[in-house]
Amino acid sequence: MEVLIETLRDSMTEALVPSIMSSTPTNLFLVEVAAGYLVNAVGGMFFYLVFAGLSFWYLYVFKREQYFPPTLPIDLKLQVRQEISYACWSIPIMAVLLTPFQLLIVNGYGKVYENVDEYGWGYFLFSIPFFLLFTDMLIYFIHRALHWNIFYKYIHKPHHRFRYTTPFSSHSFHPLDGWAQGIPYYIFALLFPIHNKLFMVLFVLVNFWTISIHDQVDFQGAGIINSTGHHTIHHELFVYNYGQYTTLWDRLCGTYKPSFKTNELLTGKRIIKKRGSKAKAA
């Protein structure tokens, strides 16, 4: 992420600073703020619309016969329109809240490093599961707190507005909700060394993951990975499966409910069933 900000900041500085103002530290800082905001707001919006759109088109339109979830009403136009408009209102505000943390990291207050040799390949590889497990733990507890009365009512409820999710539900969050669940990634980068490009990849990955767990198409079933089925149960029953990547903290804290896969990847067979009941037909 900070790689993008640095690149955009440098191009904006070259393009804007000589012509409209002198390159004082204050002006350069403002350019950096603008670059950070643009990466978050425009990049976030672009990512959401393109990849949630592709997921929706592939699973619900192009391969509709195979994948369209039996739990969803056939006509999703109103729901999808409301999800997209809420996300498009929220993402630019979320970007304002997240930009200061990115700027801290870009300006060297975090532990982000550029050269793999600084910590070695061993740490580089270790930092991948470490990052995933650390953020998974924080998001579990933050998500549980977001279900407390006052937080739920004013912050988390918009994400639970529709009982059954679509790919467009993925980023349809209140800005404070998106901020709260996005902050663990920056906390990691502020506390622990992480390679700059790896950080960017993992940040993009979580956004893909978020779209994926809302599409209601599940190939995995019960397991340690928090699958689409688990997150769909969370949206249907509210009090189970708060995790992001794994079911670890749900299992440890007694909020785990197993899910069943709805699709067979290799055979294309579809298992029609109500979630939480046994599969009935293929």
Ligand SMILES: [Zn+2]
């Ligand atoms: Zn929730």
Ligand SMILES: [Zn+2]
């Ligand atoms: Zn959700």
